[in-house]
Amino acid sequence: MSKKERQQKLLQIIDGNPFVTDRELTRQLKVSIQTIRLDRMELGIPELRERMKQMAEHSYDQVRSLPADEVVGDIVDLQLDRSGISIFEIREEHVFSRNGIARGHYVFAQANSLAVAIINDEIALTASADIRFVRMVRLHEKCIAKAQVRSLAGRNGKAEVDVFTYVGEELVFQGHFIVYRSAIEEYSEGGNRSADRH
Numbered sequence: 001m002s003k004k005e006r007q008q009k010l011l012q013i014i015d016g017n018p019f020v021t022d023r024e025l026t027r028q029l030k031v032s033i034q035t036i037r038l039d040r041m042e043l044g045i046p047e048l049r050e051r052m053k054q055m056a057e058h059s060y061d062q063v064r065s066l067p068a069d070e071v072v073g074d075i076v077d078l079q080l081d082r083s084g085i086s087i088f089e090i091r092e093e094h095v096f097s098r099n100g101i102a103r104g105h106y107v108f109a110q111a112n113s114l115a116v117a118i119i120n121d122e123i124a125l126t127a128s129a130d131i132r133f134v135r136m137v138r139l140h141e142k143c144i145a146k147a148q149v150r151s152l153a154g155r156n157g158k159a160e161v162d163v164f165t166y167v168g169e170e171l172v173f174q175g176h177f178i179v180y181r182s183a184i185e186e187y188s189e190g191g192n193r194s195a196d197r198h
Contacts, residue, residue, distance in 0.1 A: 006031065007039050017169070018051050019087065019144050024168045052076055052087060063117045065124035065181075071117050072109040073145060080120035081149055081159075086110060088143045095139045102137040107173050111163040114147045115177040119159060123182035127158055131175040141167045150176075157181055 001009070006029055013020055013028060025036045040047070046054070052074070061080040063071060073088030088110040090102045108131060116124045137143060143165050150160040158178050165173035 001029075003039075006035075007043055010036070010039050010045075011043065014045060014051075019048065019142070020168065021048055021142070061120075065116050065119045065121055066113070070113065072106065072113045073143070075114070075117060078118060080118060081152060082118070083149065084114050084118040084147045086114045086117075086145045086147075088145070090137055090139055090141050090143065092139065100139040102139070102141075104133055107133065107137055107143060107165060108175070110143055110145050111147070111165055111173060111175045112177065114145050115161040115163050115175070115179055118147050118149060118161065119179050119181050121181040124159075125180045127178040127180045129175050129177045131173070133173055134171050137167060137172050143167060143172065145173075 009029060010025065013025060022033050022036045022040075026033050029036065037047075045051075061078045062068075063075065063078065064080065068075070071086065073086035075084060075086045077083070077085040088106070090106070094102050094106045096103060108129075111131070112126055112129065115129075116126060144167070145163055145165040147161055147163045150162055152159050158180050161177045161179055163173075163175045163177065164171060
């Protein structure tokens with residue numbers, strides 16, 4: 001593959017997945033990491049950390065259902081009641097010391113907090129979760145969780161949210177969350193709770 005073809009392919013890959021690492025690019029394009037870095041520099045494509053920062057700075061909705069510091073991972077895209085993306089890097093404190101494998105509750109917590117964060121309500125709580133760990137996650141891997149609201153709350157006051165977590169292109173976790181939201185109680189059938197009491 002010529003340099004020009006490789007750089008076009010590099011642009012396509014990063015366009016399709018802005019969270020792709022240089023290491024993953026070396027595997028896909030079958031070149032050295034130095035070549036990837038030089039190609040990125042020539043094309044004016046920042047490194048992953050800078051791309052993530054730029055995405056986070058772009059306008060997206062603000063989390064309403066919990067304080068931003070209580071979300072596990074960094075939210076880089078959020079459209080309330082629709083979808084969201086967060087990134088969580090597995091560090092020393094997240095793994096078992098003897099084998100470097102991430103403790104499952106951290107991977108779950110990232111997905112769960114994102115499922116709650118995308119709900120456009122002051123109070124949103126997980127009612128239930130059907131989860132599956134697809135493969136173990138290791139030290140220094142970046143978990144990219146993508147959440148999608150499948151249905152908004154009906155009369156029962158619950159929304160359905162699917163979350164898929166990837167390391168690179170590989171699925172590592174999936175969950176179907178039922179999230180309780182308080183707004184249905186307060187605002188039902190066009191009225192509000194206090195007005196309906198009188």
